[in-house]
Amino acid sequence: MATQSVHGGTIQIAWRNDMPGKVGASGAGAAGGAASTAGNTIVAAGAEAAGNAEFQKQLAALTAVTEEAAEKSVTTRIVTTQLQSMKKVADERVQ
Incomplete structure (x- = not known):
């Protein structure tokens, strides 16, 4: 019996060798x-x-999560750029 795990599940495959060591078997064993x-x-x-x-x-x-992460990344860059611009203006006013 062979066991193989496939994406969280387990599949068991059973096989039978009616005539071990014989090549070219014929009859019921070969048909089986x-x-x-x-x-x-x-x-x-x-x-x-x-x-x-x-x-x-x-x-x-994965594609959906990647697209969502890319959108959030763009939004974060935009907000960061706007905040940096506002800070620069505020710093110039203070000087």
Whole structure:
């Protein structure tokens, strides 16, 4: 049994090797092995699709947070520039 963690969840994939050490197996064991392999492929593809969907969600959330941070950064620069200008004018009046 193999266990793989994917974006906070755990996926367990089981496989069976009916004929260890034999190459070119035939009969029921080979058919069972092929069905097991196909099942594992489907499970892996489903896990990959779920992982990709979760990744896209995280990417969208990161993009939104990045845009918000950029807007706040611009606002902070504008306010800082205005305050520096006001301080400069006030300092000139005092002198």
